Amino acid sequence: MNLILFKRKMAKNNFNIIITGVGGQGLITLTKILAEAALSEGYDVRTSELHGLSQRGGSVETHIRFGKKIYSPLIDGKKADLVIGLEVQEGARRIPFSRPETVFVVNNSYIFYQGGLSREETEQKIKSLLKKRLHLISASEICKKEIGNEVVSGIYLLGYIVYKKLIPLKPASVLKAIKKVVPEKYLELNKKAFGLIHD
Amino acid sequence: MKKILLGNEAIVQGALESGVDFVSAYPGTPSSEIGNVFSKIAKNNGVYFEFSTNEKVALEAAIGASFSGLKCLAAMKNFGVNVCLDSLLPLLYTGTKGPMVVVAVDDPSCWSSAQSEENSRPFSYLGHIPMLEPSDPQECKDFVKIAFEISEKFNLPVILRSTTRVAHQRAPVEVLNLKSQPPRKTGRFIKNSHQFVTMPPRVLEMKRELLEKIEKIRAYAEKSAINQTSGSWASAKLGIITSGVSYLHTLEALKELNVDIPVLKLGFFYPLPEKMLRTFIKKLKGVLVVEELEGCLEKEVVALAKTTNPKIKIFGKDLLPQVGELNSTKISFALAKAMGKKYQTPEIKEIIPKRYPNPCLGCPHLLTFSILKKLSSENIIFGGDIGCYMLAGMPQFNLQDYLFSMGSSVGIGHGILKATKNQKIVALMGDSTFFHAGIPAMINTVFNQSNPLIIVLDNRTTAMTGHQTNPGIGITGMGEDTVELKIDEIAKACGVKNVKVVDPINIKEYESTIKDFLNKKEASLIVARRACILLAKK
Numbered sequence: 082m083n084l085i086l087f088k089r090k091m092a093k094n095n096f097n098i099i100i101t102g103v104g105g106q107g108l109i110t111l112t113k114i115l116a117e118a119a120l121s122e123g124y125d126v127r128t129s130e131l132h133g134l135s136q137r138g139g140s141v142e143t144h145i146r147f148g149k150k151i152y153s154p155l156i157d158g159k160k161a162d163l164v165i166g167l168e169v170q171e172g173a174r175r176i177p178f179s180r181p182e183t184v185f186v187v188n189n190s191y192i193f194y195q196g197g198l199s200r201e202e203t204e205q206k207i208k209s210l211l212k213k214r215l216h217l218i219s220a221s222e223i224c225k226k227e228i229g230n231e232v233v234s235g236i237y238l239l240g241y242i243v244y245k246k247l248i249p250l251k252p253a254s255v256l257k258a259i260k261k262v263v264p265e266k267y268l269e270l271n272k273k274a275f276g277l278i279h280d
Numbered sequence: 281m282k283k284i285l286l287g288n289e290a291i292v293q294g295a296l297e298s299g300v301d302f303v304s305a306y307p308g309t310p311s312s313e314i315g316n317v318f319s320k321i322a323k324n325n326g327v328y329f330e331f332s333t334n335e336k337v338a339l340e341a342a343i344g345a346s347f348s349g350l351k352c353l354a355a356m357k358n359f360g361v362n363v364c365l366d367s368l369l370p371l372l373y374t375g376t377k378g379p380m381v382v383v384a385v386d387d388p389s390c391w392s393s394a395q396s397e398e399n400s401r402p403f404s405y406l407g408h409i410p411m412l413e414p415s416d417p418q419e420c421k422d423f424v425k426i427a428f429e430i431s432e433k434f435n436l437p438v439i440l441r442s443t444t445r446v447a448h449q450r451a452p453v454e455v456l457n458l459k460s461q462p463p464r465k466t467g468r469f470i471k472n473s474h475q476f477v478t479m480p481p482r483v484l485e486m487k488r489e490l491l492e493k494i495e496k497i498r499a500y501a502e503k504s505a506i507n508q509t510s511g512s513w514a515s516a517k518l519g520i521i522t523s524g525v526s527y528l529h530t531l532e533a534l535k536e537l538n539v540d541i542p543v544l545k546l547g548f549f550y551p552l553p554e555k556m557l558r559t560f561i562k563k564l565k566g567v568l569v570v571e572e573l574e575g576c577l578e579k580e581v582v583a584l585a586k587t588t589n590p591k592i593k594i595f596g597k598d599l600l601p602q603v604g605e606l607n608s609t610k611i612s613f614a615l616a617k618a619m620g621k622k623y624q625t626p627e628i629k630e631i632i633p634k635r636y637p638n639p640c641l642g643c644p645h646l647l648t649f650s651i652l653k654k655l656s657s658e659n660i661i662f663g664g665d666i667g668c669y670m671l672a673g674m675p676q677f678n679l680q681d682y683l684f685s686m687g688s689s690v691g692i693g694h695g696i697l698k699a700t701k702n703q704k705i706v707a708l709m710g711d712s713t714f715f716h717a718g719i720p721a722m723i724n725t726v727f728n729q730s731n732p733l734i735i736v737l738d739n740r741t742t743a744m745t746g747h748q749t750n751p752g753i754g755i756t757g758m759g760e761d762t763v764e765l766k767i768d769e770i771a772k773a774c775g776v777k778n779v780k781v782v783d784p785i786n787i788k789e790y791e792s793t794i795k796d797f798l799n800k801k802e803a804s805l806i807v808a809r810r811a812c813i814l815l816a817k818k
Contacts, residue, residue: 137638171635
């Protein structure tokens with residue numbers, strides 16, 4: 082979506098992001114960053130997340146909605162504009178819950194579970210069902226190679242999304258939000274991962 | 281100043297802005313962040329905070345503080361109210377001295393709950409307990425302050441009833457800048473047996489006083505700004521009555537359907553502002569009551585309509601489910617139906633098999649599960665309990681034959697042993713659960729002579745809810761050193777003859793101890809002590 086279409090959409094509506102992944106992958110950090118960034122740009126924002134039992138290695142997702150005025154904190158039905166998948170099976174899981182316009186940015190990281198599909202089956206499914214809506218990124222590999230740490234692959238995806246203009250938020254706002262949310266000792270690592278796509 | 285806060289964080293903020301003195305909690309998702317945040321900031325804010333051993337003593341601690349004139353708050357999940365109910369009900373009779381707010385957080389859809397999809401709202405009916413329902417983080421903060429005001433004015437505890445989608449919602453909240461390091465207030469218990477002793481016949485007099493107070497609070501609720509009507513009355517035939525997060529989903533649904541009709545949002549669940557409700561339904565031909573779980577408000581509306589507007593059509597649980605959380609799609613469907621319109625619910629078919637929760641990599645419980653899996657037979661029954669080890673029930677292990685409430689693995693196991701012959705019980709329990717509820721259950725097996733094998737999985741923390749401390753750790757909720765209670769010593773003191781402490785990593789010793797204890801004629805207890813793998817990271 083280009084900037085003009087974004088402006089028109091945000092004037093009337095709102096932007097809905099669903100982040101999916103496996104418990105422990107850092108969804109809540111990303112959720113906090115996006116919420117702070119949206120607030121700093123003057124938007125109303127609401128998010129949803131789950132804690133406790135739901136996080137023990139099971140599927141988790143968070144919802145982030147921002148715009149002029151947000152009511153429900155949940156993105157139900159097929160209303161997501163953007164799905165960020167931190168793991169490939171979890172990204173694929175969201176496909177039936179999306180519209181033809183929903184963009185998927187998915188890390189091709191694969192975390193096995195009993196009863197799940199193989200990596201190949203999942204990638205095949207996700208590519209054939211989403212076609213051009215899919216950005217399948219080797220975020221973990223890139224982060225491992227360029228920064229030596231794949232724990233920040235979610236932040237790398239965030240940088241990808243922001244710099245490729247897949248979200249109506251300015252890079253500077255997101256960077257400021259990262260500084261606010263991430264503990265001081267991990268800040269350099271996160272800033273590097275966020276800016277990797279830009280360099 | 282606007283700050284993005286979780287609903288639970290906003291409750292802490294509201295309590296601080298109200299000048300709370302004393303806070304007690306037992307961890308339970310989705311309420312745990314309240315205790316976690318207080319744990320970190322209590323000292324610097326002149327607040328006493330404790331993680332109590334269970335919700336009953338948490339509430340009782342707050343009651344003692346209230347009777348001593350302090351402003352207090354007790355926080356728990358919905359099941360916690362069950363645990364403290366025995367002291368909560370009399371508190372309405374005695375009334376509070378220092379104001380008290382009890383935070384109870386429900387979990388519709390059981391995202392993080394076993395046991396049941398429990399609805400805390402009917403506790404108000406049972407105990408005549410004032411109850412407020414916030415719908416978002418801003419209201420979490422505002423309603424805490426209002427709850428303290430009501431408690432102070434009428435000397436009753438007030439329940440702030442939240443749910444997962446409010447407690448774990450983040451949104452901008454207007455916050456006050458608080459002075460740091462205020463001094464901690466010291467209370468004084470001034471004797472007043474007329475207020476604090478619930479003996480009969482005084483107790484009946486107290487009940488009459490309580491019922492009078494409730495009517496005074498009802499009059500207050502009629503004028504309260506937290507019950508509000510919005511929307512257009514122009515050519516209005518249908519109206520909506522709602523509360524909590526359902527209000528937000530309702531506004532979303534109205535936007536989606538492009539409909540502008542009157543909406544009554546109730547901040548008070550109990551006592552109900554009946555005059556306000558009657559005024560609302562009088563002018564309508566139909567009303568849709570939008571609420572999660574059981575149709576409590578709907579029943580009230582049906583009763584009021586009998587005299588106010590007998591012809592009104594009342595929609596509620598005929599169009600909305602009693603099971604599971606609500607969202608805007610479900611409400612759009614109900615609304616469309618109530619208006620006689622068509623609504624296409626999006627058809628969704630899952631394409632990826634379900635991923636179940638799992639113990640973390642390196643979890644010590646995996647060692648226990650692997651041994652128990654080998655022992656699996658029809659004559660060994662596995663009792664589950666509440667904590668990370670409840671994952672023993674997941675399909676990949678399938679090591680759970682019953683799962684109820686805290687401490688019930690032993691409680692129920694004893695019943696099975698007394699009712700049967702030649703069957704054995706292995707009852708699993710965590711360290712925090714042991715202190716919370718396990719001890720009386722264990723005593724019962726000694727006193728009433730059954731021979732369960734109780735395995736206390738001591739991972740040195742209260743893990744599932746976020747690694748809070750408990751009586752076996754030696755650190756208080758405010759980070760101070762304290763006595764470290766020893767589970768094996770307690771078991772021995774309670775008359776359990778066969779007690780052993782093992783490190784699960786010593787698999788051979790662990791396995792042979794289990795096999796040995798399974799043959800005992802009396803109760804036996806193994807403390808399988810190995811720290812939670814996530815503790816090292818913290």
